[in-house]
Amino acid sequence: MSTPILPARNAPILQVQELVMRFGGLTAVDHVSFEAAAGDITAVIGPNGAGKTTVFNLITGFYTPSAGEILLHGRDGRRALHTTPGHRIAQAGVARTFQNIRLFPGMTVLENLLVAQHNRLQAATGFGIAAVLGLGRYRAAEREAVERAKHWLEATRLMDRADDAAGSLPYGAQRRLEIARAMCTDPVLLCLDEPAAGLNPREAEELAQLIRLIRDSGCSILLIEHDMGVVMRISDHIVVLDHGKKIADGTPAQIRADEKVIAAYLGEGDEDETPAPMEGAA
Numbered sequence: 001m002s003t004p005i006l007p008a009r010n011a012p013i014l015q016v017q018e019l020v021m022r023f024g025g026l027t028a029v030d031h032v033s034f035e036a037a038a039g040d041i042t043a044v045i046g047p048n049g050a051g052k053t054t055v056f057n058l059i060t061g062f063y064t065p066s067a068g069e070i071l072l073h074g075r076d077g078r079r080a081l082h083t084t085p086g087h088r089i090a091q092a093g094v095a096r097t098f099q100n101i102r103l104f105p106g107m108t109v110l111e112n113l114l115v116a117q118h119n120r121l122q123a124a125t126g127f128g129i130a131a132v133l134g135l136g137r138y139r140a141a142e143r144e145a146v147e148r149a150k151h152w153l154e155a156t157r158l159m160d161r162a163d164d165a166a167g168s169l170p171y172g173a174q175r176r177l178e179i180a181r182a183m184c185t186d187p188v189l190l191c192l193d194e195p196a197a198g199l200n201p202r203e204a205e206e207l208a209q210l211i212r213l214i215r216d217s218g219c220s221i222l223l224i225e226h227d228m229g230v231v232m233r234i235s236d237h238i239v240v241l242d243h244g245k246k247i248a249d250g251t252p253a254q255i256r257a258d259e260k261v262i263a264a265y266l267g268e269g270d271e272d273e274t275p276a277p278m279e280g281a282a
Ligand SMILES: Nc1ncnc2c1ncn2[C@@H]1O[C@H](COP(=O)(O)OP(=O)(O)OP(=O)(O)O)[C@@H](O)[C@H]1O
Pocket: 023, 026, 027, 028, 046, 047, 048, 049, 050, 051, 052, 053, 054, 055
């Protein structure tokens, strides 16, 4: 497996500069700047509607920003993600999971992991006659794809379900499979969109361990998460958005004590829900 840390640990792997996203008259992301360091878990948090998902969609190429820059310092040096077409973002080294699980439910667990590597296999084969002439190269790439799938099946404890249909897995296992699938593209930056949503406390703790393991393997992580217990336990760095603007940026200890952050969460409106986010932070 290739070593994903590039650049050196703690140097920025992602730089978001003065990012703006307007939907008609609404400014969902308003001049947001932050950096994610290589080898870190960076969390983006904030109350509902703060702009977190929009920032993710901009970084992962689902949207083109109205203004601003997103720079990735990946294996091929500096890459401007804000001008990279969505279908090229994975190639640049960015993988993501979704709030709503998006697996191929009728395919087996293993097939889901192999399909994720389709682009790499295709690149090894070439097209037409090159595919035939390049058969040896293809076989080597295929073996590597199977090894990579096995590695992530083990890491996500899904090896014993490898031949089962993805749709038949329990919810928590499907979440882990989504992460395994993203890791099979060998990213330098993994973007996780609410990975703990719908998990029970035991599953959330297992997920936290898995995310730490991925970070320790050298892949940098960007995380949107509502479960403040998970965020505060595993994040190296937290960026807080509110109404599209960045209101804080720091370590978990700094964020927990930040008055603007506490005020933003207390002002969230739903009194049943508001105390919960910072409770987990204690
Ligand atoms: N495609 C879109 N078209 C119009 N408005 C949008 C679109 N996507 C997001 N918005 C608006 O942008 C704002 C930010 O939404 P976003 O989903 O990024 O927030 P969020 O912080 O991820 O919220 P949540 O925690 O509820 O998922 C909201 O007011 C939302 O209604």
